[in-house]
Amino acid sequence: MRITLNGAPRDLACHPAARLLDVLRQECGLTGTKEGCGEGECGACTVLVDGAAVCSCLVPMAQVRGASITTIEGLGDDHPLARAFMDEVGAQCGICTPGMIMTAVTLGPRPSLPRIRTALAGNLCRCTGYEAIYRAIRKP
Amino acid sequence: MAVPESPTPNSHSPAVGRSVSRKDGLGKATGAARYADDLTFPGMLHGRTIRSTIACGTISGIRRDFDPGGFTVVDWRDIPGRNVVALLTEDQPCLVEREVRHQAEPVLLLAHESREALLGAAVHIDYLPGTPLFDPEQSPRSFKDILIEKGSVEAGFSKAHLVVEGTYRTGHQEHVYIEPNGVIAVPEDGGIAVHGSIQCPYYVHKALVTLLGDAVTQVRVVQTETGGGFGGKEEYPSMLAGHAALLALKARRPVKIVYDRVEDMAATTKRHPAIVRHRTAVDRDGRLLAMEIEVILDAGAYATLSPVVLSRGAIHAAGPYRCPNTRISARAMFTNTPPNGAFRGFGAPQTEFAVEVHMDRIAEALDLDPARLRDRNALRPGDSTATGQVLGQDCSARQVLRTALRKSGYRRKRKAFAGTGRGIGLSLYYHGSGFTGSGELKLGSRAAVELTATGVRILASSTEIGQGTRTMHAQIVADALGIPYEQVEVAQPDTGVVPDSGPTVASRTCMVVGGILERAARELRERLGNLPPEEYFRRHGPVRVTGEYEQPGWIRWDEVAYRGDAYATYGWGCDVAEVELDRDTWEVRPRRLTVVADVGKAIHPALSIGQIEGGTAQGVGYALLEQVTMRDGVMANAQLTNYLIPTTLDMPAVDVVLLENPYPGGPSGAKGLGELPMDGPAPALVNALRHLGLDLRSIPALPEAIMEAACGSP
Numbered sequence: 001m002r003i004t005l006n007g008a009p010r011d012l013a014c015h016p017a018a019r020l021l022d023v024l025r026q027e028c029g030l031t032g033t034k035e036g037c038g039e040g041e042c043g044a045c046t047v048l049v050d051g052a053a054v055c056s057c058l059v060p061m062a063q064v065r066g067a068s069i070t071t072i073e074g075l076g077d078d079h080p081l082a083r084a085f086m087d088e089v090g091a092q093c094g095i096c097t098p099g100m101i102m103t104a105v106t107l108g109p110r111p112s113l114p115r116i117r118t119a120l121a122g123n124l125c126r127c128t129g130y131e132a133i134y135r136a137i138r139k140p
Numbered sequence: 141m142a143v144p145e146s147p148t149p150n151s152h153s154p155a156v157g158r159s160v161s162r163k164d165g166l167g168k169a170t171g172a173a174r175y176a177d178d179l180t181f182p183g184m185l186h187g188r189t190i191r192s193t194i195a196c197g198t199i200s201g202i203r204r205d206f207d208p209g210g211f212t213v214v215d216w217r218d219i220p221g222r223n224v225v226a227l228l229t230e231d232q233p234c235l236v237e238r239e240v241r242h243q244a245e246p247v248l249l250l251a252h253e254s255r256e257a258l259l260g261a262a263v264h265i266d267y268l269p270g271t272p273l274f275d276p277e278q279s280p281r282s283f284k285d286i287l288i289e290k291g292s293v294e295a296g297f298s299k300a301h302l303v304v305e306g307t308y309r310t311g312h313q314e315h316v317y318i319e320p321n322g323v324i325a326v327p328e329d330g331g332i333a334v335h336g337s338i339q340c341p342y343y344v345h346k347a348l349v350t351l352l353g354d355a356v357t358q359v360r361v362v363q364t365e366t367g368g369g370f371g372g373k374e375e376y377p378s379m380l381a382g383h384a385a386l387l388a389l390k391a392r393r394p395v396k397i398v399y400d401r402v403e404d405m406a407a408t409t410k411r412h413p414a415i416v417r418h419r420t421a422v423d424r425d426g427r428l429l430a431m432e433i434e435v436i437l438d439a440g441a442y443a444t445l446s447p448v449v450l451s452r453g454a455i456h457a458a459g460p461y462r463c464p465n466t467r468i469s470a471r472a473m474f475t476n477t478p479p480n481g482a483f484r485g486f487g488a489p490q491t492e493f494a495v496e497v498h499m500d501r502i503a504e505a506l507d508l509d510p511a512r513l514r515d516r517n518a519l520r521p522g523d524s525t526a527t528g529q530v531l532g533q534d535c536s537a538r539q540v541l542r543t544a545l546r547k548s549g550y551r552r553k554r555k556a557f558a559g560t561g562r563g564i565g566l567s568l569y570y571h572g573s574g575f576t577g578s579g580e581l582k583l584g585s586r587a588a589v590e591l592t593a594t595g596v597r598i599l600a601s602s603t604e605i606g607q608g609t610r611t612m613h614a615q616i617v618a619d620a621l622g623i624p625y626e627q628v629e630v631a632q633p634d635t636g637v638v639p640d641s642g643p644t645v646a647s648r649t650c651m652v653v654g655g656i657l658e659r660a661a662r663e664l665r666e667r668l669g670n671l672p673p674e675e676y677f678r679r680h681g682p683v684r685v686t687g688e689y690e691q692p693g694w695i696r697w698d699e700v701a702y703r704g705d706a707y708a709t710y711g712w713g714c715d716v717a718e719v720e721l722d723r724d725t726w727e728v729r730p731r732r733l734t735v736v737a738d739v740g741k742a743i744h745p746a747l748s749i750g751q752i753e754g755g756t757a758q759g760v761g762y763a764l765l766e767q768v769t770m771r772d773g774v775m776a777n778a779q780l781t782n783y784l785i786p787t788t789l790d791m792p793a794v795d796v797v798l799l800e801n802p803y804p805g806g807p808s809g810a811k812g813l814g815e816l817p818m819d820g821p822a823p824a825l826v827n828a829l830r831h832l833g834l835d836l837r838s839i840p841a842l843p844e845a846i847m848e849a850a851c852g853s854p
Contacts, residue, residue, distance in 0.1 A: 031178035032171020034367070036318040037401040041780035044318055072171035079170075086165035089746045092754065093606030094168025095175060095319040095367025117788040124780070126316050126368050127606045129757030130788050132750050 001065050006030075006074030016062035021045045023061055024071060032072035032098045036124070043123030046099035047071050053103045055122070072098035081105060081137070090136030092127035099123050104137045111137065155615035155625035156808050159746035163610040163630060164365070173365045176322035176337045181394035184324070185212065186255050187387045189397070190248035190263045191407060192240045195272035195476040195773030199238055199265055202248060206261040212391040214249040219386065221353025225379050226346055229283070232442035232479070234351055234382045240267065241441035242478050243774035244407040246379070251387040251395050272476035272773055276438040277415065281474040283439050284447035286454045288468040288526050288702045293421075296430025296465035300421035304502045308418070308494035309838035310822075312768035313411035313761075314775070315483060316785050319367020321376060321408060322398035325384035331358035332388060333636075334381040337366045339373040340643035341601050345635045347378035348385055355389060363633040369605035370758070371482030374645055375444050376408040405778035409481030410768060412437040412449055412472070416457065416494035426506050426513045428463035431526075435470035435491055440479035446472040449480075451576055453487025455706045456819075458526040459495035460537045460570040461517040466526045477773045482645060484758065485818035488571055496567040496823030497837060500830050509554070510827065511545055514568045527706045534811070536712040536738035536801045541568050544714035547797055548734035553718065557831065561723065562731070565827025566716045569819040572707030573803070573812025574648040577697030580689055580708075585642035587656045589617055589664050590684035591677040595627030596664070598657060599684075600641040602649045603633050607814055608747035609649055615743055616654045616807045620661035623673060639686060647711070647812025650743060652689065654807040660687030692805050709803035711811045712738040715756070715820035718792070719828040726847040728764055730792035730825060738799040740811030745798065752796045752817045759821025761786045767840045 001012050005028065014023050024030045024047065033056055036044035040055040047056045048070040075082065081101050084090065091097040100123050107119055116137050117130075125133060167173035192199075204213070216223050216235040223237065224230040236247045247265060252258040273279055297303065323336030332352065338344055341361040348359045361381070366373065380397060387395040399407070414437050421430040435454055439446035454470035503510040518537035524530050544566065545551060553564045574580050587600040598617055604610045614628040621628075631638055641653045664685045668676045676683070697704040716734040721727075735752055742748040765784045769776045777783045802809025826836050834849045 025178075030171075031174070034175070034319070035177070036320075036367075037780045039401070039779060039781055042318055075170070077166070077170050077172075082166070082169035085169040086161060089159070089162060089165075089608075089750050091162070091165060091168040092608070092750060093317070093319070093366060093368040094164065094173050095317075097168050098171040101169065120788045122787075124316075124318060124785060124787060126318055126370070126758070126785060127754045128750055129753035129755075129786075129794060130791055131753045131794055132746070 004068040014061050018061045020059040021056040030071050030073050044096050044099045046102040053106050084136040084139040088136040090133045096125045155618045160625050176364045177398045184394040185251040187251045187395045187397035188258045189246050192245040194267050194269050195243050197240050197267045197269040201266040203264040212251040214386045220355030221351045226350040229443035276473035279473040282471040283443045284450050284472045286470040291465035293430040293432050293465045293467045297421045301424045303421050305419045308416045310414045310490045312413050315370045315372030317368030320399045320404040323381050323384045324396040325388035326394040331356040332385050333360040335362045338363045338377045339369040341633050341635050342640045344378050344381045351382045360636040363603045366605045370484045374482040402778045406775050411483035412480040414490035418498040426508050428517050430465040431458050431463050433457045433468045437472040439472040440477045442479045444479040444481045449487040453491045456488040457491035460519050462523040485815045489818050492569045492819045493822045500827045528703050529705045534709050534803045540712045540714040540736045544716050544736040548716035562720050563828040563831035564718050565831050567820045567823035568714050570710040570712050571816040573709050574652045581691045583642040585689045586639040587641040588686040589660045591673050596673050598630045599638045601633045601638045602641050602653045603644040612743045616658050617661045620658045621665050647814045650810050651806040651812050656687040658807045660685045709811050711816040713816050713820050715824035717824035717828040726843040732793050734795045736797040738801050739813045740803045741800050741809035742798050749796050753794050755817025757786050763822035763825040763839050
């Protein structure tokens, strides 16, 4: 099966029902995507599939054939959101951070607070109470 | 609130008091940080735990319905040392031998190369079931009894203008660190190394040495990046590490065990449910004359940390108030449920919930404003607590109260909200910093600083679990040495490398371990003379200075009589909660929380505010959302689909105000901070509901409970 992974074509030999999350972490070695609950509630495994933020623990590989997938590693080491999360202490334990950032990238520049809160409602954070995450995403 | 600006760092500006860049910020924001499940080792197997499915009874047989090829199987007979999880009381087996005391108790361990084969293996356990005990009030067995007495409550009650009584209940709470428990045990050099998501590496080390006995020549415990702890990775990792180590020793290969969410929630520790009874005498003006308090904790089936959780709960049970006559009796009771354990606040959120809701009921009975009642009774410097500890100038109860009233506009809103769908309530609270009484002396913690080719490295077993340990320790050491923050690195906690700095618990990592590091760094500075560390290293080679805990000379504590200086200092907090109630669905929407916290000194203002915002969110969940439903002695809603923690849409705006009334014994005046914000939100929210006319005395205050309080049972 061929997908585009972080901008490059990638051929994978995997079971069609394998979870995208497991394929990314185990086959592709992209461990920045995390598993928190395995049932689409916590959002720690959020990646972009053709630009949309999805929980990769809920996606079987058969559904992403030919799709373009972006993980936290695909944003590189100097993404403005990563920098803003650093500067505003948007990451405490950091386990939810990749998923938070992958959801946040879909919001575009300078989103309003209500829009951020709605978009991130599927990304759980147990450390920050979310305030520092809002500060990071709203940072110009 | 806005995070204070970080000025551009230079070699001369002090790091303490500035929001410097987190040491671990980049790795966490780019996904490069490596957590336990991100690690693999050559030849690694996966491990699985087979658990009991009854709450009480004995095992009569175990049948394995799978092809044993490729499997490593471990039961209690494979334990080379002693079959206990060594902590306070050695009552809990690492693997069940015969007697089952709770559901989800570990019985058998399996390992296999393939996760699929592992999950497919069927094991049947036959039991002779017993009669389980689930009600702590009916339990004949207590793990610990505590009595704290001051003055004469009888004398106090004889002078009462009014006596107010009440019973308050709090439920279990699950930690929901977003990274479940996980470890990897790796055989090495005649011994074993365990890498994992761990709060207290030396607790795990002690447990492994006891469990493995002479079968290993050395044990090493290494903390990987840890995705949240909150107390939930204080004791259970000792059990989990033992399991992985037993499998790895038998298989002679590395073994990884990572729990899924369901197993983590069903099997590991939670916050103790509590029942707290108050009987209080007050005079005409609302001054407290006598407080009689009974605390019952549901400990579960083994002692774990329950005796010390009970201790902290009991000491905080009378709240931050002056009362000449106090009697607090507290017990932690056995039940046939998975053991409860450490969770941020450690017994205090339960008892402070009770006393703070009770204070509002006293105010109501006297027709007095709750804020006025608190102001009248709040502890002042020179007053004594329930244990007889005389407080110094670092007592800030009235400052936090008055600041919170002003900042939130409490008085104006209290009037304006009357008769609307909105309510406003408050809580006043405190939290002892560090281990209780002589606990720190017994720990005898050590931490070190050493020279490197580029600067200085910190060696401490304090773990970074999100709260900012690495960053805050590096700030303290940088300033004590007079070098830039960037020149200080922090060693990964590895018991083969770092000394035992005590556990990362009890709001002690900054105040206590930070204090040890500050002294060690000052001593190192003396040694360096005028040379920069890297230059001294180049000329003279390695130098290491190890600091040890020194107890302040004034601390007196009698742990039998429970009298004296329970804590070196306290953090103080006041929360004002504003809520809106939907009188059709009975849902509560918190609108704003104002949190004023005296932390002594904010070493890193943004991290300090982050601790308060995060702890407040856990408190909001505790108050309004988080219900553990127990069925046959095990959590029936062990998934994030029906155990709900606050999302972005559940959290109100949180206004944080930091006060800095220093504790002279802490680094730059810092007090404990991490647990403090857990104590306040639940009573403040329930008191805001009381302002709406709802008499609630237990949490979580789910819509069903609020509806019942308003409309009676259907």
